[in-house]
Amino acid sequence: MLKVLVIDDSPFIFKAVKKALENSVFDVVDNAGNGKIGLEMYEKYAPDLITLDVTMPIMDGVETAKALVAKNPNVKIIMLSAMGDEALLSQAKEIGVSGFLRKPFKPEELLNKAKEILGV
Amino acid sequence: MQQEKFSELVMLTRKAFEEICMELVSCEFSPCERFILEYPYKTAVIIGMTGSVNGRIHLECDLETAAKIALTMNFGERFDNPNDVYAYMAEFANMIGGRATTYMSEKFLGGEIRLTPPAIFSGKSLGILTPNIPSQIVYYSGNLGRFFIDIGYK
Ligand SMILES: [Mg+2]
Numbered sequence: 001m002l003k004v005l006v007i008d009d010s011p012f013i014f015k016a017v018k019k020a021l022e023n024s025v026f027d028v029v030d031n032a033g034n035g036k037i038g039l040e041m042y043e044k045y046a047p048d049l050i051t052l053d054v055t056m057p058i059m060d061g062v063e064t065a066k067a068l069v070a071k072n073p074n075v076k077i078i079m080l081s082a083m084g085d086e087a088l089l090s091q092a093k094e095i096g097v098s099g100f101l102r103k104p105f106k107p108e109e110l111l112n113k114a115k116e117i118l119g120v
Numbered sequence: 121m122q123q124e125k126f127s128e129l130v131m132l133t134r135k136a137f138e139e140i141c142m143e144l145v146s147c148e149f150s151p152c153e154r155f156i157l158e159y160p161y162k163t164a165v166i167i168g169m170t171g172s173v174n175g176r177i178h179l180e181c182d183l184e185t186a187a188k189i190a191l192t193m194n195f196g197e198r199f200d201n202p203n204d205v206y207a208y209m210a211e212f213a214n215m216i217g218g219r220a221t222t223y224m225s226e227k228f229l230g231g232e233i234r235l236t237p238p239a240i241f242s243g244k245s246l247g248i249l250t251p252n253i254p255s256q257i258v259y260y261s262g263n264l265g266r267f268f269i270d271i272g273y274k
Binding site: 009010011012013015019055056057081082083084085086087088102103104 | 194
């Protein structure tokens with residue numbers, strides 16, 4: 001099973017990611033409510049994939065993505081954001097985020113994106 | 121702010137609200153006459169916007185409407201933790217704010233607009249005032265209940 005960590009301040013998104021990815025090759029292991037906790041959980045679980053929110057308290061998704069890429073340049077991140085402006089999309093690409101979906105996303109959209117990024 | 125731009129920002133916020141309601145909970149909310157929320161328990165979420173647009177969206181409804189929206193978002197499954205209703209409403213409002221910023225940045229050609237994490241309020245006889253910001257209140261009604269949205273931009 002491929003481990004997925006959800007970094008998002010919303011329990012709804014955690015649930016929606018679980019619904020979308022489980023019953024497949026993925027195991028959604030945990031939910032970090034902000035980027036700071038997310039970095040700790042990244043060390044703990046060594047996930048194959050991270051879904052990363054942008055608007056979060058304490059440490060936002062852009063800062064978190066930079067820190068994750070600094071730790072591991074090959075980290076696989078799908079950014080999930082309610083915002084979808086061009087400035088954010090190109091910033092995410094520049095940092096090295098592997099995929100971007102706007103919220104609300106459809107379950108199959110996330111599943112397909114996750115499979116595509118991990119090549120499964 | 122020019123009246124024209126203010127009206128445009130309000131219109132884009134309304135469009136975002138209507139679309140997110142359809143996409144997320146498959147409910148069509150239509151503009152309606154002004155009303156007073158007579159239910160004792162209310163829920164309010166405030167999302168701030170900073171950057172090339174400064175403002176805030178204040179979304180308010182009775183607890184019954186919030187519970188119906190949250191239950192629908194939760195795939196019809198009951199909550200283990202009743203406080204999740206508030207957390208779900210926070211994300212509902214966040215998605216509306218996010219969609220609105222996307223439209224605004226398209227409309228006004230770029231400029232970064234970022235959202236603040238949602239602030240959630242709940243209680244009896246709740247009244248929230250945000251002075252010093254021009255705002256417009258709009259009223260909506262649909263199968264899942266009623267909302268009023270106080271939209272302010274400066
Ligand atoms: Mg968030």
